Structure formats: C-alpha cells, structure tokens
Amino acid sequence: MSELTLQAKELDAADALAPVRSRFLLDDVVYLDGNSLGALPAHVPDRIADVVRREWGELRIRSWQESGWWTAPERIGDRIAPLVGAAPGQVVVGDSTSVNVFKAVVAAARMAGEDRTEILVDAGTFPTDGYIAESAARLTGHTLRAVTPAEVPDALGPRTAAVLLNHVDYRTGRLRDLPSLTAAIHAAGALAVWDLCHSAGALPVGLDAHGVDLAVGCTYKYLNGGPGSPAFLYVRRELQPRFDSPLPGWNSHAEPFGMKPSYDPAPGAVRGRVGTPDILSMLSLEAALEVWEGVGIDAVRAKSLALTDFFLSCVAHHAGDRVESVTPAAHGERGSQVSLRCENAGDVMKRLIEAGVVGDFRPPDVLRFGFTPLYTSFAEAERAARVLGAVLG
Numbered sequence: 001m002s003e004l005t006l007q008a009k010e011l012d013a014a015d016a017l018a019p020v021r022s023r024f025l026l027d028d029v030v031y032l033d034g035n036s037l038g039a040l041p042a043h044v045p046d047r048i049a050d051v052v053r054r055e056w057g058e059l060r061i062r063s064w065q066e067s068g069w070w071t072a073p074e075r076i077g078d079r080i081a082p083l084v085g086a087a088p089g090q091v092v093v094g095d096s097t098s099v100n101v102f103k104a105v106v107a108a109a110r111m112a113g114e115d116r117t118e119i120l121v122d123a124g125t126f127p128t129d130g131y132i133a134e135s136a137a138r139l140t141g142h143t144l145r146a147v148t149p150a151e152v153p154d155a156l157g158p159r160t161a162a163v164l165l166n167h168v169d170y171r172t173g174r175l176r177d178l179p180s181l182t183a184a185i186h187a188a189g190a191l192a193v194w195d196l197c198h199s200a201g202a203l204p205v206g207l208d209a210h211g212v213d214l215a216v217g218c219t220y221k222y223l224n225g226g227p228g229s230p231a232f233l234y235v236r237r238e239l240q241p242r243f244d245s246p247l248p249g250w251n252s253h254a255e256p257f258g259m260k261p262s263y264d265p266a267p268g269a270v271r272g273r274v275g276t277p278d279i280l281s282m283l284s285l286e287a288a289l290e291v292w293e294g295v296g297i298d299a300v301r302a303k304s305l306a307l308t309d310f311f312l313s314c315v316a317h318h319a320g321d322r323v324e325s326v327t328p329a330a331h332g333e334r335g336s337q338v339s340l341r342c343e344n345a346g347d348v349m350k351r352l353i354e355a356g357v358v359g360d361f362r363p364p365d366v367l368r369f370g371f372t373p374l375y376t377s378f379a380e381a382e383r384a385a386r387v388l389g390a391v392l393g
Contacts, residue, residue: 341365
C-alpha cells in the first residue's frame with residue numbers, strides 16, 4: 001500500500017462527514033462530476049413513488065392543499081436559505097437558472113433608477129448568463145458591458161445599474177471575492193446579482209451578511225436535486241417591496257385565484273414565482289435536501305478544501321508536469337472543483353471514464369473534477385489521481 005493510499009485511509013477515518021455518504025446511491029465508480037449533476041440520495045425514489053401513486057394518483061387535485069404542493073416553492077426555498085446564508089422568506093424555488101437570471105437582472109435594472117443605464121456582466125461567465133444579460137439590456141434599454149471580475153471596481157460608475165457575476169468560475173473553479181465586490185458595487189450605487197450555481201451547497205456564501213441584492217442558483221449540482229431540478233431566486237428582504245419581475249405570472253399574484261385582469265404582486269419573495277411549479281421535480285429536490293440534516297456548510301467547506309488539496313498533491317505525484325492546474329492554490333480563491341489542463345484533454349477524459357473515474361471535459365484542453373464533500377472520499381481522490389497518471393502514460 002502506497003504512502004498516499006495510507007494517507008487517504010487515515011483522512012477518511014478521521015472524516016466527520018464520512019457517514020453522510022451512506023445517504024446516497026453510489027457504486028464503484030469514482031464520481032467527480034457533482035459540479036454538473038449530483039448523485040442520487042437513496043431515499044428519493046421512494047418519496048417520488050409516493051408522490052406519484054398517492055398524492056397524484058389518489059388525492060389528485062386535493063394535493064395542492066393537503067400535500068402542500070402550493071406552498072412548495074417557498075417552503076423549499078427556506079430549506080435552501082441556510083446553505084447560502086439567508087434568513088427565511090427570501091428564497092423561492094422554481095423555473096430554471098436562466099429564467100431566474102432574467103428576472104433578477106431586469107428587476108435590478110428597474111430598481112436602480114432611470115439615470116442608471118448600464119449593466120455589467122462577467123466577461124468569463126457561463127454562456128447563458130451572458131445571453132440573458134444581453135437580452136435583459138435590450139428589453140430595458142440599457143447598454144451591456146462585459147468586464148472581468150477584477151475590472152469591476154474600476155468599471156463601476158454613476159451609470160451602472162446592476163452587475164451580474166459568477167461566484168465560482170465554471171471553467172477554472174476560481175472563487176470570486178463576493179464580499180468586496182458586492183461592497184464596491186454598493187458604493188457605486190448599483191445592485192449586485194450573483195450566480196451561485198457552482199457554490200451553493202459547496203461553500204458558505206453569506207448572502208445576508210454581505211448585503212447581496214439578488215442571487216440565483218441551480219439545485220442539480222451540489223444540492224443533488226436531480227436532472228433539471230428547479231433553480232432558486234434570492235431577493236433581499238429590503239428590496240422585496242420594489243422587486244418588479246419581468247415575468248408577472250399568476251402564481252406571484254397577491255390573489256392568484258382572484259382571476260383579476262390587473263396584476264397586483266404578492267408580498268415577499270413569492271413575487272419571484274411565475275407559473276404553475278413543476279411538482280415532481282420540486283418534490284424530488286425537497287426530498288434530496290434531507291441529506292443536509294445535521295450537516296453544516298462550514299464543515300462541508302473544510303472537507304472540500306481538504307479533498308482538493310489532497311487531490312492536487314496526488315496529481316502532482318502521479319501525473320507530474322503532464323498536467324497543469326488552472327484552479328487557484330489559495331483556499332480563498334478556490335471553489336470545490338479542480339480543473340487541469342493537458343494535451344488531448346477530450347481523449348484523456350474519455351479514457352478516464354472508461355477506467356471508472358467520471359469527470360468532464362471543457363474545450364479546448366480542460367479536465368474538470370468536481371468534489372462533493374457529502375459523498376466523495378479521500379480514497380476516491382487518490383484513486384482518481386492514480387488513474388489519471390496511468391492514462392497519461
């Protein structure tokens with residue numbers, strides 16, 4: 001047994017989160033793609049079977065009230081809230097990340113005032129955020145300017161209405177400085193909109209503590225909600241009375257069953273709702289979030305950093321200079337993934353998957369490995385690095 005294998009065994013033995021792994025359905029594959037789709041919590045299939053057979057099959061329309069379907073978006077939002085550092089009543093679940101980005105950016109531009117006519121967007125953002133921001137700018141008559149997060153403080157000015165940023169860069173795993181960037185945005189009189197897709201459930205966010213205005217995030221990555229599970233929208237409590245959604249659906253009406261011809265928004269985060277929620281996906285997410293019982297986000301962050309540190313040291317041993325890490329070494333700048341650059345990365349990832357190590361590939365030359373602390377072990381991190389070294393020859 002190698003020294004690294006022994007070290008992994010010792011780290012797993014001391015890991016307080018190790019028992020949480022049993023809450024998931026896993027196999028012998030080293031699954032390091034939780035930054036794209038989290039593993040299935042073991043109890044979810046039975047829960048959804050009950051939703052389909054009893055709540056839908058027997059209760060039918062009664063389930064909107066008797067099974068709590070109608071209040072699910074806010075109830076599940078309150079369950080996510082502690083994981084992103086938000087008090088209850090500020091997170092609503094529903095729609096996709098893209099739809100929620102649209103709601104947030106348009107609403108931010110409207111709330112900023114007529115004299116503020118420019119929206120800033122992260123130049124390296126996940127493509128859909130850029131597409132949505134461009135559409136939102138057209139709709140509101142604003143100009144759109146793409147800047148890197150490092151350029152944001154100097155790019156801010158009296159015309160800035162809103163800034164849309166990614167908390168963690170999806171390619172490199174670089175963690176952005178949310179507190180200081182939010183403070184700079186506020187100092188300029190603008191609103192901060194954060195995309196938390198690659199941080200929610202992986203590390204502390206502190207939305208309330210840092211005064212973030214609006215935030216969105218998906219739930220199928222580190223929150224393990226399942227493929228296509230609904231996203232969430234955070235609206236800071238102080239802004240809720242002014243939140244002017246560009247998608248004023250009947251679900252966000254103050255009297256949704258009043259069927260009035262004019263729109264009167266509901267109070268609170270509920271005004272972030274639009275139409276009838278996707279109940280099957282939503283209740284899958286609600287069930288999946290039960291794996292977080294007794295788990296603190298600070299403990300998850302500590303294990304995430306330990307896992308990625310260990311993986312990087314194992315990669316250095318097994319793969320040497322055949323790969324280059326593009327993920328920051330500094331803990332304060334790292335999310336919960338490791339991105340490695342190498343030649344023929346697409347073929348390398350294909351061979352890794354064939355050998356039982358599942359990550360993903362981002363063109364032209366990046367291997368991505370997402371570490372979900374709730375179920376990833378140190379032994380798996382060592383095995384992944386060892387297999388990578390063998391694949392590289």
